[in-house]
Amino acid sequence: MSKKTVKPGKDIVASMVSELKKELQDMIVEEGVTELEIDLEGVEMVDSVGLGAFIATHNTLSQKNGKLTVINASDDIFSLFRTMRLDQHFEIHQG
Amino acid sequence: MLINLDTHNIFVEDTKRYLDEIEKDLITLENMGADIAKPFAEKLFRSVQVIKSSAGLLGFSNIKELSQKLENVLGLISNGELDPNPEIVNILLLGFDRVFQLIENLHKSNDMEIDEQSVMLTGLTSAVLPDEKKKSVTQIRVIHIPSDKHTFQISEFNLLQVINQGKNIYILEYDLIHDVQMKKITPLNFVRFVQQHGEMIDSFLDIYSVGTLEEKTSEHKMPYFILFASSLDKEELSNELDLESNKIHDLKNELKDLIKTQGKVYSSNSECNFIESNVLDQNKKKILSDLTNEFSFAYDSLVSEMLEKKDSINSITLNRIGMVLSSLKKQVNIEYSVKASDALWKLVRKVRDYGYKNNIPSKLEIESSDINMDKRITCQLIEPISNLIIKMIDSINKLQNNRHDAKIKDSIQIIIQIIEEDKDIIIKIYSKNYSFNNEDILLDLTEEQKQINALNANCSQEQSAEKGVVLKVKLKQAYSILDGYNVKIDNQDYIFPKTYIKEWILNTEISDDIIKQVDQNFIILVQEKWIPFIDISSKIDIKDFQYFLNKKTIVICEVGYIKFAIGIDSSKQSEISVVLQPISKHLGKDSTIIANCLLTDGKIAFIPDMGYFAYQASKIKIT
Amino acid sequence: MSRKISEKNDKVDLATFYVSEALCGMDILKIQEINKNMEITPVPNSPDFVVGVLNMRGRIVTIIDVCKKLGLPKAEATNKRRNIIVYSQNEYIGMLVDRVAEVVHAEWNKVTPPPSNVRGVQGKYFEGVYKTEDGLIAILDMEEVLKDESAA
Numbered sequence: 001m002s003k004k005t006v007k008p009g010k011d012i013v014a015s016m017v018s019e020l021k022k023e024l025q026d027m028i029v030e031e032g033v034t035e036l037e038i039d040l041e042g043v044e045m046v047d048s049v050g051l052g053a054f055i056a057t058h059n060t061l062s063q064k065n066g067k068l069t070v071i072n073a074s075d076d077i078f079s080l081f082r083t084m085r086l087d088q089h090f091e092i093h094q095g
Numbered sequence: 096m097l098i099n100l101d102t103h104n105i106f107v108e109d110t111k112r113y114l115d116e117i118e119k120d121l122i123t124l125e126n127m128g129a130d131i132a133k134p135f136a137e138k139l140f141r142s143v144q145v146i147k148s149s150a151g152l153l154g155f156s157n158i159k160e161l162s163q164k165l166e167n168v169l170g171l172i173s174n175g176e177l178d179p180n181p182e183i184v185n186i187l188l189l190g191f192d193r194v195f196q197l198i199e200n201l202h203k204s205n206d207m208e209i210d211e212q213s214v215m216l217t218g219l220t221s222a223v224l225p226d227e228k229k230k231s232v233t234q235i236r237v238i239h240i241p242s243d244k245h246t247f248q249i250s251e252f253n254l255l256q257v258i259n260q261g262k263n264i265y266i267l268e269y270d271l272i273h274d275v276q277m278k279k280i281t282p283l284n285f286v287r288f289v290q291q292h293g294e295m296i297d298s299f300l301d302i303y304s305v306g307t308l309e310e311k312t313s314e315h316k317m318p319y320f321i322l323f324a325s326s327l328d329k330e331e332l333s334n335e336l337d338l339e340s341n342k343i344h345d346l347k348n349e350l351k352d353l354i355k356t357q358g359k360v361y362s363s364n365s366e367c368n369f370i371e372s373n374v375l376d377q378n379k380k381k382i383l384s385d386l387t388n389e390f391s392f393a394y395d396s397l398v399s400e401m402l403e404k405k406d407s408i409n410s411i412t413l414n415r416i417g418m419v420l421s422s423l424k425k426q427v428n429i430e431y432s433v434k435a436s437d438a439l440w441k442l443v444r445k446v447r448d449y450g451y452k453n454n455i456p457s458k459l460e461i462e463s464s465d466i467n468m469d470k471r472i473t474c475q476l477i478e479p480i481s482n483l484i485i486k487m488i489d490s491i492n493k494l495q496n497n498r499h500d501a502k503i504k505d506s507i508q509i510i511i512q513i514i515e516e517d518k519d520i521i522i523k524i525y526s527k528n529y530s531f532n533n534e535d536i537l538l539d540l541t542e543e544q545k546q547i548n549a550l551n552a553n554c555s556q557e558q559s560a561e562k563g564v565v566l567k568v569k570l571k572q573a574y575s576i577l578d579g580y581n582v583k584i585d586n587q588d589y590i591f592p593k594t595y596i597k598e599w600i601l602n603t604e605i606s607d608d609i610i611k612q613v614d615q616n617f618i619i620l621v622q623e624k625w626i627p628f629i630d631i632s633s634k635i636d637i638k639d640f641q642y643f644l645n646k647k648t649i650v651i652c653e654v655g656y657i658k659f660a661i662g663i664d665s666s667k668q669s670e671i672s673v674v675l676q677p678i679s680k681h682l683g684k685d686s687t688i689i690a691n692c693l694l695t696d697g698k699i700a701f702i703p704d705m706g707y708f709a710y711q712a713s714k715i716k717i718t
Numbered sequence: 719m720s721r722k723i724s725e726k727n728d729k730v731d732l733a734t735f736y737v738s739e740a741l742c743g744m745d746i747l748k749i750q751e752i753n754k755n756m757e758i759t760p761v762p763n764s765p766d767f768v769v770g771v772l773n774m775r776g777r778i779v780t781i782i783d784v785c786k787k788l789g790l791p792k793a794e795a796t797n798k799r800r801n802i803i804v805y806s807q808n809e810y811i812g813m814l815v816d817r818v819a820e821v822v823h824a825e826w827n828k829v830t831p832p833p834s835n836v837r838g839v840q841g842k843y844f845e846g847v848y849k850t851e852d853g854l855i856a857i858l859d860m861e862e863v864l865k866d867e868s869a870a
Contacts (some may be wrong), residue, residue, distance in 0.1 A: 025308040045283075048276035052305050060307040075174055079205050080283045083156075084300045084319070088507065094206065345853050375835045548776030632762060677811055679771075679780035679867065683850070687763045691771065691778055699778055 003035035009042045012050035013082070024057050034066035039093060041072040052088065058090045103201060109372055110198050113142050117191055118444060124172075125184040136173040143169055146194070151294050154205075154287040158197045159294070161209045164216035165190045167256060171220065186215045188444075191578055220252070236353075240266055240320045241344060243491070244298045247322045251353060257294065257324040258354055258685045264296075264324050264334065264439050268342040271300075271317035292335050293325025303374055331589075366404050380430045381578060385594045387423045389575055390673075393691045393706070394420050394676070398686065425493035428573060431470045435513045435520075436463040444508065446480040446488070447620060455492050456506040458486065463513035468520060471576050471672050472550055476522075476568070479554070481545040483566055484509055484524060486538045489563075494536070518573075525567040527561075537564065549693040551674040575675040577702060581694070582663040585632045588700035589663075589672055590692065591650065595705045597658070598651040599668060603642070610643055621651055627715040629708045631687060653711035661708075675702065732848065734825050734855055735802065736817040738790040740837050743822065743848065743855040750803040750810065752818060769814055772801070779803065782810040787863055790841045807862050813863070822855060824848050829857065 003028055008020060038059065044060040046054075058068045072095030075082065081092050117139055124135050134536040145163035168187060171177040190212045197204035234252055238247040257264065267289070269275070273676075275285045289295065301318040303514045325332055329548050345356070401413070435700040443459050450457035488507050495505065508527040513520065536637060540554055547554040552570040579590040598621070609620040617640070628643060646662030682688070687708070688701040732743035733752070740807045758770040758781050767786035781801060785792055793816050801812035801829055829846035836856050843862050848855045 021308050029310065040299040045281060048271040048282050048317060051271065052315070053281060055302045055317075056302075056308045056310075058301065059305065060309065063307065063663075070308060073205060075206060076283055082205075083286050083295070083298065083385065084282070085298060086300065086302075544776070548773070551776070553776055587762075676778045679811070680807070681765070681780050681782060681811070681864070682761055682770055683765045684766075685763050685765075686761065688761065693773055693776065693778065697773050698771055701761070 002031070002033050003006045003037065004031070005037040005039055007041065011045040011047075012043055012053065013045065014049040015050040017049045017053045021053050021056065022068045024053075025060070028057075028064065028066070030062055034061070034064060034068065035069070036061060037069045037071060039072050040070060040074065041078060043077065044074060046077055051084070051086075054086070054090075067091075069093070103153065104145045107198055107201060108154060110146050110149070111195070112189055113146055114195050114198070117142055118188065119440060120182050121179075121187055121191070122444060122447060124179045125181055132179060133175070134172065135167060140169040140173045141168060143604075145319070153199070154290045154304045154634060155201065156290070156295075157207060157209050159330075160193055161190060161197070161212060161254075163256065164213050164220075165194070167220050167252075168216055177219070178263045181451065183219060184214075186219060188285065188448075190216055190667060227522055236350070238266070238322065238349065239345065240299060241268060242318075244301055244303070245320070247299065249295045249296060249322070253296070254350065254353055257296070257479050258350070262293070262324040262326050263323070263328065264350060265329070266319040266344040266346065267323050267336070267338060268344065269319045269321065270317045271319050289321065289323070289336065292327060292332065293323050296322040296324055296488070297598055298322065338461050338681060345602065356659045366691060379425075379592065381593075383423075383430060384427050384576065385578065385592065387427050388592070389594075389706075390420055390423065391575060392704070395689070396704075402680075424573065424575075431576075432467045432471045433473065434463075435466045435468045435473070436461045438468055438470060439463075439477070439480070439513075441477050442484065442511070444482055445477075448506070449485055449488065450507070455488060457488050458506060458509065459509045461513070463511075466515055466520060468514050468570070469574055472552075472570065472574060472674070475672070478546070479546040480511075480522070480524070480568065483538070483540070483543050483554070487524065487564070487566065488528060490536045490538060492527055495528075515572075518571060520570045520572055522568040522570070524568075525564065538566070540566075544698045545693075548697070549674065549695045551676060551693070565634065574692070576672055577675055577690070577692070578670075578672050579702070581671045582648075582665045582702065584661075584663050586664075586696060587632065588698055589631070590671065590700050590702050591652070591661075591671075592702065592705060595652045596650060597653045597655055600649040600651065601666065602649070603648050605644070605649065607644075610640065612640065613717065617718055618715075619643075619649065621658075621660070624658070625717045626651065626658045627712050627717065628655040630659055630713055631703045631708060639718055652705060652708075654705050657709040657713050659708060659712035673700065719758045728825050728827060730824050730826055732822045732855060732857065733802070734819040735800070737784045737788060737813040738752050740788075740790060740839070741819065741853055741855055742815075743824075743857045744785075744860065745857075746767055746804070746821060748804055748860060750805055752800050753801050754797075754800050756799065760828065772812060774810070774812075777810055778846065779810045780813050781814050782821065782864065783811045784858075785861065788843055790837075790839060800821055804860055804864075806860060811864060813860075821847070822850060825854075 003064065006024065008016075010083065024036070027036065037072070038054070038057075052066075054070070061068050068090040070081070070090065070092045073092055074095060078092060078094045081087055086092065120135055120139050124132050124139070125263075127135065137277060141167045143162050149157050149163060150158035165187060166368070168177065168183070172179050173185075177183065193209060196210070197207055201209065207416075234251045235248045236251050238249065240246070254264065271282060271285075275282055280288070286295075298319065298321045301320070304318050326565050327335065327346055329340060329343050332338075332343055336343075376572070376699055387415060429504045437714055439461055443461070446459040447456050449455075478547045487509060491507050495507075505528060510525055510527060511527075512523040514519075514523070537558075540556065547568060550570065551574065552568060554566065556564055556566050577590060577592055579592045580596060582589050582591055600621070605619075611618050611625075613622075618625045619628060620626075643662050647663060647666040648663050650660060650661045650663055652659055671694075674691040675692050675696075678686065678688060687704050689704040690702040692700050694700050728865045731746040732747055733746045734741060736742070753774070758772050761768060763769075767782050767783050772781055779801075782816065789841040796816070798817040799814060801814055802814050802818075802820050803810055807812075829858040830847050832841040832844035832847050834841040836839055836847065839856075843859055845857045845859045848857060
């Protein structure tokens, strides 16, 4: 059981997603992190590709019986995740 | 439709007006007989529909959802299936109270809790329905999405409500990459855009298609399905949403059994009813009031100056100016004038709620004939007067309980009488339950007195042989009211007139390099211009760099074209409307305050002479 | 001054009080009330004899330091200080004095006109002087004390 927090600190959009995904993948596959926390402090916007990154991360962790938690989501991002019912798949907390 | 901040403001103003009416009508409804109640109930039903549609259009889903639940209950009352007894009216009132709170926090409303009120309202709805209809509340309709990866499970009752409004139900098939990302739209704006054209009953994002971090999916796809209700037909919807026809699935056939059982269609007003708002009117009123205040200050200054110089203040010119000022003040009073009984109506609700909560049946009656009062004063009277009435109710209740022969509790009836006497308005409060045998207990009025004093009014109590304890609130008929901000500087309260305040800069946002000293003065860099600091406090003699850096907030003021900065010790913007009292002539010609007033805690606040400070600022040369 | 005195009817009740060490008096009918509320809010840029303003049951009342106005040496502030509230020129004013003494029943015909200088204070501030067994009471002319001095 290993827990880690990631803080991207900037908007989660297409231009940086592949790098983020690689980083997350490394953590889960190489380091064996099972409880992943993504801190969205400083993140104002998430685009569709960014959404995809969250979902892919959740899917990967699910396979390994792990858990994804998102914290410090801005009002807009929280609202978006709720509308898309993503809160039914992983935990999301407002900042 | 271009949605901007104004649209939101108009929505808030309009909804608040509706909510006011709704509250009054609900209480009237509670006290009416069943047959007279119908038109009232229908009016209520239509009002909440308008709120719901507007909220939906603007993307405020919680307001919309709660309004929907309220609408359901009002619909039942309207067609006679539910009787508006006090319990039910109470639940409705609580529901609308919550809507008001959501409106007040509009931009957070979608994340606020509405479960408590929703559950109560749904409970009402299902409890009252006859068995066949009750089933529809709990009966879940299963709707499959194309590709069958998921089903929507929606209560038939909710589907029926939507169908009853003449809307069509569709499943919209989107791909967040193809339809959103590729079109350079953010998912948030996309969702809001969709909500402009109808109601998102439910939605499903196919997360399994997205894959995992390891899979390199060559074709990026994020299927997103929306269960959608709209009055538009398929072609119109396809145009509006920029979505191909084959991605819009009409559920008409699937739900045709529900469509057939469609009950009475309540005619709803158009989708969204932005009635000409009086937001613009409110602004004009405020400008008139502010300018009249300024004129009044200038006139007072002129008169003092003339007295100083021993000039005659009986000059015709001065009289003419005085008359214009009087007329302006009268005009301002008219703008804010409201019928006293209307203005104090909220008290009826407060008494009702208090009685209901504490199981002390109470009723309030307002007798006022045709007296008008100033809206800005009456809204600040509601709290202290309702506290006074509650104290009166408690004291009568205690007396009634102590009477050993009390079999059934008499309902407590409080009367408010509003009369005009000379130039004053007197509000008398007493109880109809008074009987000669009662020992009267005098009430503790300290807190309420302070709040009432702040309005330049007085509150007292007396004992009368016929009426028992009578509370008296005495108000003047004409006021000078200033809208401003309450700030603290060196432990003294000031009120800064709103019209002159341009900007608030928090101390945390200032760095050392934007404050400089030039000769005896300090200046600050704001938006690439150097602006002088003006010291209005005069409590501390030596003002140095550190003094300004210690101020929690810097307020940038502008009078005409002159800008200046004032350092204050408050960190929050505290808006306040105050009743002004003139300053004493003993303060002399060098006084830098132009008026003073009382705050609700009994403290005295000063209104600084902004014109004078601007003049001082203009003399400071900044190279 | 003497004309004023002779026009009044005979008896007068004088509230007496100390301004610094000077025993002064005033027709009790001119006094609205006497209180010991010392929560006085100072007013920026006001003349030095204005102590400040005070919330008297909802009315904002200006408090004048009588000692300063009369030009007497300042006495130390004690908790015996009182505000004598009067109504003058359309407003309520509080006159801050150091100590209140008894009410003296006086007769106008026994009041003598003030000398040009009463214990170091200009005679114009007084309506007259009343002699009792305990000393001299200098009867204040309220309007004169509160008159605006700043006229050039």
